[in-house]
Amino acid sequence: MSLISKFFPNVVANQDQFVQAIGQTLYMTAISIIIAGIFGVVFGVILVVTEPNQLLENKFVYQIVDKIINIFRAIPFIILLALLTPVTRAIIGTSIGTTAAIVPLVLGCSPFYARQIQNALAEVDPGMVEASQAMGLTPLDIIIHVYLKEGLSEIVRVSIVTIISLISLTAMAGAVGAGGLGDIAITLGYNQFENDVTIAATAIILIMVLLIQLIGDFFIRRLEH
Amino acid sequence: MVEDPIISLKNVSVTFCGNEKNVTAVDHVSFDIQKGDVFGIIGYSGAGKSTLARTINFLQRPTQGQIIVNGQSLIDLSAAQLRNSRKKIGMIFQHFNLMNTRTVEENITLPLLHSGLSKVAQREKAERLLKLVGLANKKMSYPRQLSGGQKQRVAIARSLANDPEILISDEATSALDPKTTEDILTILKKLNTELHLTIIMISHEMEVIKSTCNKVVVLNQGKVVENGSILDLFLHPKEVLTQTFIGFGHQNNDVIQSLDLRPKETVIEVTFINSPNEDQAKIVEIIAVLGVPMRIFYSNSQFIQQRVITNLILGIQGNKEQVAKVLRQLKSHRYNYQLTGGGRSY
């Protein structure tokens, strides 16, 4: 304990704030993962199956989803934060705070994740899809039992990438009052020259990333027979 | 009385619209398949075989024409009805198309998803089908752990899960070695005789077709160029392409090119089914009786549909009239002959 207070005096001094910041980052990340995860998988699947020559080929739907994703991915996140202020206020009731940050986080992350899911599912052997069509399975069966099941290890892989990039987005959202580790790294570490706070915040984020990587790799190994 | 065909294609065409040009992969194809047939479709790569196969279970909608399965025109069916009809048409593929994340057993029970069978009943069925294809001890393995031949056995078991009446085999042995190919073909033949499964056998290898099929169509650039019994194909090939497939043509051309012909010698090819009254000796006799000098250059036999088919290359020496007389005699004995050019004369 004394060692910690020696090297991280300001972290110890702001202990409550620091712990709260970890909680906020975890909260923002977790809720955003769940919502963006659903959006990403749904739109990723839509992209894959509506592509020309695929299961539910539909040029119109494909083009619209494809374009929307491209537009959102082109907007830098920091600008998206500002741009979405009215939307956030309409949904959450306020545009400031940890919960409010979830709106831009989800919108910033979902298009990226949808594209990653599309790429992951495109790896599924078309022969398997053909075989399952020949069996008389419905398109929904094929999505669930072929695309998502056969693509699962690839889905986990792209999910890790997405979660890691989401954590970095939460740090950025901190800059506009979302709280979290990014926020204290700026307000305490940068603005008040408390460098140890910045270093500790970085260390915690690195540990989170590492853990996610480890858990992900564990699942991938279990999935690949 | 002729039974209604189990599958009937009427004037079926499939055109793919490309950016630059349209490809007609299947071009006005019509044929009937009878229940219990092992029906061959042979053609080179790109001939349209796979596309044609996919029209039979409507995985590929034809641009034009009708496909009638068991008296039902597929174009009239709703999506749900079409799925039900697909369950009665099994399909196996060159690359097996098994699901990698599922065990052998889970692969076989996948088509039973909405069958209403209990999990236990599904497993029992998988077990029974695995026995049928001779792979009873592998149900807990993953496809990755199996050899090509074993994978194809699993694929066959899977294709039989919904008790189909028809099995489409699209180049199912093309990725396998000769011994394994033979094993798989033996299984398919067994399914045909024991379960009365109608089989559509697609291949680019005549070896595969002739050892299994009773009927065959030759496909070239989407068109059917030959359609008949397999024996007919060997006895009376109409097209040059067919001759290259049946193998006689290929080899014979080389033989004929290498012949040193005597003056006024004409080369004739005769093809016939060996039987007590039809053999080489009989043909020699027919010609000898006419007093025309003759020699046999080459003889080649193949075993097809439990019969031996022989192809002879003969040289007969004589003037036009004598040759005509020989041909008349052969014709009156119903021999299928062909005059061939080529060879080197002195």
Ligand SMILES: Nc1ncnc2c1ncn2[C@@H]1O[C@H](COP(=O)(O)OP(=O)(O)O)[C@@H](O)[C@H]1O
């Ligand atoms: N989905 C498709 N889109 C465009 N062209 C296709 C498609 N499927 C097949 N073709 C074309 O149709 C022709 C026949 O292909 P295919 O039926 O696979 O032949 P085979 O099975 O006899 O090798 C080829 O020229 C191929 O390029």
Ligand SMILES: [Mg+2]
């Ligand atoms: Mg093919």
